[in-house]
Amino acid sequence: MYATTFTVAQIRAAEAVLLAAETEPDQLMRNAAHSVFRVAELMLGWATLADDHFPSDSPTRTLILAGPGGNGGDALYAGAELALAGRKVDACLTAGDAHERALNAFTNAGGTVLEALPEERWRYIETYALAIDGITGIGGSAGLRPELAGAVELLNQGREYGVPVLAVDLPSGIEADTGLGGGLHVTADVTVTFGGWRRAHVLNPACGVQLLASLELPHMSINEPLVDTLPEWAADGPPLLSANRAVVPSPLAGGWPEDMTTLRPAPVTNTAPGPEDDKYSGGVVGIRAGSDTYPGAAILCTAAAINATPSMVRYAGPQALEVVRALPECVVTQKLEDAGRVQAWVFGPGAGTDAAAAQELRWVLAQEVPVLIDADGLTLIAEHAELRELVKERREATVLTPHDGEFERLRKAVGVEASNRYEEVRALATAMKCSVVRKGRVTLIAPEEEFFWVLGVDAGHSWAATPGSGDVLAGIAGAYLALGHARDWPVEFALAGAVSVHAIAAKLAAGTPYGDATAPASRIVEFVREATAQSHRKEPFVI
The missing domain is CATH 3.40.1190.20 (Ribokinase)
Known part of the structure; x- marks a missing residue:
């Protein structure tokens, strides 16, 4: 099966249909955030099993890097769910502010907003079991601002010592339509996206394991408006890019959520000879x-x-x-x-x-x-x-x-x-x-x-x-x-x-x-x- 990827313009056009149909504030954002929460819970168990520096009975702590846009809001709403589930969660606002309602939900649930990131790598590694990247979204260009270099370096060093990174939609600094990462970008262990694959999910391995969650309201999903963005004949619109992955990793703590899709291998036609085949007929x-x-x-x-x-x-x-x-x-x-x-x-x-x-x-x-x-x-x-x-x-x-x-x-x-x-x-x-x-x-x-x-x-x-x-x-x-x-x-x-x-x-x-x-x-x-x-x-x- 060949999975279709979509451009930023197509994703936004489809999302606009759902946003117009919302019956309460941030309904779609909280839907996406719940998918992030579910994957984060799974990865917290994965991190605990994978790394010896977490005692089996120790509480695991999550760090959220939240930008001012929608992906930062997704991450903060997910952090609120983690806090309500009894997890310790810290958030660093990379631009000094964040989506207001999501930030209020996060702090009301017991999440802590940090004034700055840990300065010492070892303190970060000993404190956190998971980092959630919500710095930028699909509208971001290739590469992050130089002032974010310290945060990216901290995440990359942490990954080397068993602190995985979960990216919301795309790793920050990866351009959605081209997969370019510029000189500074986040590298994720897992990326969870919503409704439809972005081109970068197959173009850049910095996405790690790619997971596709549904995006829907109680009365409609994004699937139909997303398909509507495809022209009747694809040559009339943006060229299509299919997405496949030959080898799919599974976390140590069990399988991925059953209702989330991973990229699948490209189909391989059966090479077995038929009854009428001989050594000359099957492709010399x-x-x-x-x-x-x-x-x-x-x-x-x-x-x-x-x-x-x-x-x-x-x-x-x-x-x-x-x-x-x-x-x-x-x-x-x-x-x-x-x-x-x-x-x-x-x-x-x-x-x-x-x-x-x-x-x-x-x-x-x-x-x-x-x-x-x-x-x-x-x-x-x-x-x-x-x-x-x-x-x-x-x-x-x-x-x-x-x-x-x-x-x-x-x-x-x-x-x-x-x-x-x-x-x-x-x-x-x-x-x-x-x-x-x-x-x-x-x-x-x-x-x-x-x-x-x-x-x-x-x-x-x-x-x-x-x-x-x-x-x-x-x-x-x-x-x-x-x-x-x-x-x-x-x-x-x-x-x-x-x-x-x-x-x-x-x-x-x-x-x-x-x-x-x-x-x-x-x-x-x-x-x-x-x-x-x-x-x-x-x-x-x-x-």
Whole structure:
């Protein structure tokens, strides 16, 4: 399931409908605050179990950082509920004032307003079990004011010692529509939002665990007016950004509230062969990877493709003998033209960037099948204008899979203006007339040309940030591209599934009986099959 995100303008338009229907002051705000309260109660139990510096029978104390706007009001109303539930709650008003009714409710419930934050880190850590961030809301720009640096530093240091941060709507300093954080922003362990996902929830991992609570009055909810903000044909309005998360964490104190939604993994189409399938019919992929300098790239990429789908994998390149020794089921050859029929090509991991490699890429681009270009292939695309023109002229799907550094070189070569990751990936896909998979903790998949939809996948962890991991993803995605070509899947859906499987495999690879540790690319490959099986289960993969 692909979850739609909404812009600030869309959220505000939908909220205006409910605000006009309120029958008592702050009815909607108190509704949102109750969701914050429920998550805060859960996290207080989580923090107590997770950190030894809280005795099991000690009362837990919460610190609220409240700005003058609606999010500060949400946080203070939530603090009032915590106080009425017997919790000790302090609040610091970051602008010197706050939403008046929410502040009155907070103090009347027994909450304490601080004149200043604790100056010493250790005093903060020993005093508080949870911090609630309500400094700014969805109207805030990227980055916070310099005078808030001390507060942000205190929260960040506290997180390192087991004092989690719960953000209201968005971590303060994160821009809702772009996910940009500027030089100063809060990093949250959990963010609870209301009614509909904001773009930043998938664009910036600083949101932590993303939770979506309902937003409603007794006689209506925000769902209908929010959907009404979507144009009948999405190309007539703001481009859509979907939100998915491959690995969903669960707190130590049990599951998240049942009526709150977490981001779910992108759907992964079943790769199982049908009764009529054979080794040739289910997406044969050809791989040109590796060289004398980078022999491991050939094995990693090919092994990933073999483990991703049941179909044949053909390898063509100088590491043919090494590949077949490691992977006897692979069909190998030294030359591209001898590889035989395939339904997609992968070109680039460790393949080299010299004139011979450029000529091989020209040959691959001339084939009338989908082509995925990664690593050294991307360098060749950035350096050779005629190769970029060949990509633009192709009729079959072409997929570029850059990480941010490779993307920057491509962006400059093509002449795409610098902006944010989301806008840049759309612009590059349009300029190159191909699909672009911009890799990272959050991977963005932009379809070719002026399409209205971008797929965003938050891995949910960063264990895939390791050498060779991209080669593994190229193999999985190439196999899915070939299978999608055989079964007539939309290219972007196949790619989103591959990204999710890769992220799950990396998390599984990091697992040990004692907790997570490094996940080398060779180990990620070993878990592609398990990750595939996990991706087909009804429930998402939970840490």
